[in-house]
Amino acid sequence: MTRKSRTRQLSPEEKRLWSHVARHVKPMAGKRLTPEPGDRAAPAPQVAAPAPVPAPLPPPKPALPPLAPVERRTLQALRRGRKDVDSVIDLHGMRQEEAHFALLRFLHRAQGSGHGLVLVITGKGGAAVSSGLVEERGVLRRMVPHWLRLPDLRSLVVGFEEASPQHGGSGALYVRLRRRRGAG
Structure with a gap:
């Protein structure tokens, strides 16, 4: 007995549908899509040369850690005189460029010495009248917070806050420093 x-x-409509699907499918690597015999709608696929392997991308730079405020307990201890800052720099009276480089050197040295909290005195500034024109003052007071947010200092700075009145108030900043990498 023979088994049938x-x-x-496939009906002609099913063949057309299959041909349409097969034309829009990319064969797996090393495989070819063979057309059905008698199927004129599906052209023979072109065998493309292997695509060049792109060079690996360099690893992404780590994102800058966000700034964090100085802890409330630390601020209270500073205000009450139970804690001292580790180091102080006085920038007021300096020109912007001079102050920026002095701040960079100071923060690197302070971090290298293992200091965790430093005081940066900017001066309060104000407006001075000079020959009828208003001369800009208090530049460092505005610029130092901006500098502390820049990428070149973010690797050093955890965060900063306006100092309490006994440390200079709005003319000074407490700056919390990151621990050195590899340090305890």
């Missing part, structure tokens, strides 16, 4: 095959032949 149960394979059903």
